[in-house]
Amino acid sequence: MGETEEVKLLGVWFSPYAIRPKIALRLKSVDYEYFEEDLFGSKSELLLKSNPVHKKVPVLIHNNKPILESLNIVEYIDETWNASGQSILPSHPYDRAQARFWSAFVDDKWFPALKAAAITKSDESKEKGMKEVEGGLLQLEEAFIAISKGKPFFGGEAIGFMDICLGSFVGILKAREKLKGEKLLDETKVPSLCKWADQFLSDDTVKNVVPEIDKVAEFLGELEVRAQSAVSRT
Helix, strand or coil: CCCCCCEEEEECCCCHHHHHHHHHHHHCCCCCEEEECCCCCCCCHHHHHHCCCCCCCCEEEECCEEEECHHHHHHHHHHHCCCCCCCCCCCCHHHHHHHHHHHHHHHHHHHHHHHHHHHCCCHHHHHHHHHHHHHHHHHHHHHHHHHHCCCCECCECCCCHHHHHHHCCHHHHHHHHHHHCCCCCCCCCCHHHHHHHHHHHHCCCCCCCCCCHHHHHHHHHHHHHHHHHHHHHC
16 A cells, blocks of 8 residues: 555544444554544534444544444455455355354344443333343354354454454443443353453453553443433433
8 A cells, every 4th residue: 555545533532433433444454543423412423424324433444434333344455455364254255244244243232232221211121131131142252162163363363354343343242241240251151252252352452452441331331321311301
C-alpha cells in the first residue's frame, strides 16, 4: 500500500463491534486515525455522513470511502492489506464458511439473547434468556474444539476471524461476572472456551485494544440502569 493511504476508524471505546476492526488493523499493522463517538450525545457529522442508513459505529473510512458493519470491515481489512500479516479469514472455502456461520450465530442469536436477558425486569424472562446464553456457549465450546483442532485459537496458531468475533465479547462476559457474579465462562462447563478467552485477552494484538474489565463493569452498571428506565417508560 502506498504512503498516501488515509485510514480513519469511528468507534466507541466500550463497543465490542468497534473492538473488532481495531484488532484486525493491528493484525495487519495498519496505521489509522481513531475518532471516539459520544454514545449518548449527538452523533458527529462525520458519522452521519459516513453511515446515513444506520448512523452507528464502527465505520472504517479508507481514502474517503466508508465501509460499514464490524465483520464486513474485518473482511475488508483482511482483503485490502492481504500482503501484511497473516490472513484473518481461513484460506480453505469450507473453513471460511464455518467461520462465517459461527460468527453469524454469535451476532444474530447468542449476543441478542444475552442483551435481552440483561435488560429484562422479569425474573422468568431473565432465567430463560440466561439458559439460552449458556446453551449457546456449550455449542460454541463444541465448535471451538472442532475448528481449532487442538490449537490455541479458532484461527489455529494465531487469532482469526471467529476469534475476533467472539473475542470482542469476552470483556463483557468477564465484566458481568464481576458486576453480577454471573460466571458464564465456567471452567466446569466450557473449559476449552475459558482457556481460549484467557489466551485471547493476553495476546499482544488484543492487550491494549480490549478495555479494562473494571471500567467495563462500571459502565455496564450505568448502561443497565438506562436500559431498564427506558423499558419502564414504554
